[in-house]
Amino acid sequence: MQACAPLMERTGGGSIINIGSTAGIMGHPVAAYSSSKWGVRGMTKSAAIDLAAKGIRVNAMHPGVVDTPMMDSGSTLFKSLVSMTALGRAADADEMASAALFLASDDSSFVTGIDLPVDGGFSELAAYGEIWNRINS
Template sequence: MPDMAGKVVLVTGGARGQGAEEVRRLAGRGAHAIAGDVRAADAAELAGSVEGPGSASAIALDVAAEDSWRQAAEEIRARFGRLDGLVNNAGVAAAGTVSGTSFETWRDVMRVNLDGVFLGLKHCCPLIADSGGGAVANIGSGVALVGYHTAAYAASKWGVRSLTRSAALEFAHRGVRVNAVHPGLVETPMTTSNPAQFDAMVQATPWGRAADVGEIAEVVLFLLSDAAGFITGADIPVDGGFASGGLAKRIAESTGALTSPPG
């Protein structure tokens, strides 16, 4: 179990869903978790509800706005004097193909999913380095490990892979590790709102089920911890085997070449 005692970690998109679970678990392992979110009131409510031995606070943060990042970094430096970790978790989804995606939608997705990660790295990695080193976990997606039809979303997450490597190379000599976590299907209110799509994704997952947010959060905490001290620039899939060949699995099962996966 990763020990995060005494570490200060910023989680973007930390008010709800995956980010909120990361905030809870960081505080539960002794860290001070900062929930950064455009939903400042929701982030503050979450921060007030977490259980120790660590603690949590909230900060207003629009990941697509550089001024917001500058202000957040300055506030963290002034309030805590350090930053040991960053989780670039904030993201949005869009289901359109190339032909079915407007340029406005394309830019909206890129602003949050790619610009947001770039700005987080740009403004937080130097602060982490000045604090004696630490780690960043960028939240990508299983669709960044395969070909996928969702043009804007998939492209943004492929971009996260490249940014992860660029930052890992740049900040290695300053003691900052940068890795990417690529979740597959995760059971959330958003993913289960479309039962047909959810079921299709389960069928394409060799492990035969969706992940829960805690399974993703545990990998994130490991990468932020000292136990992962020799891991940087890596892509870590947490996808039940989706990237290893979900389509091949469906074909093989339909022909009887594979037995049903564990339920």
């Protein structure tokens, strides 16, 4: 943001998209990781205030489980995370790109300072969804 904001200001504005994680939306057992993702949220909101008058929008998106080569889709962890995702599956990279494209586009021209979970309902629905599934199975 420090490097690109002056360039954006000179060219009439723009959109900055910070990437966090659901660990910044809800608790996570690794404190350092979770703290850094919560920091992304605070930094995004502060920058959105600072840069709004310069025509620069600043938002954050927070991916959930994404099926990438970095993830072992056969692992117990991956399967557990997917099972607690309301949509019942992991996202693919194209879905993350689509969300980022929306935030970068003029379609979101009146959106700044938000946290956009792109997580299939994981951060908002996981605990209650899991309880509901257990009750109804």
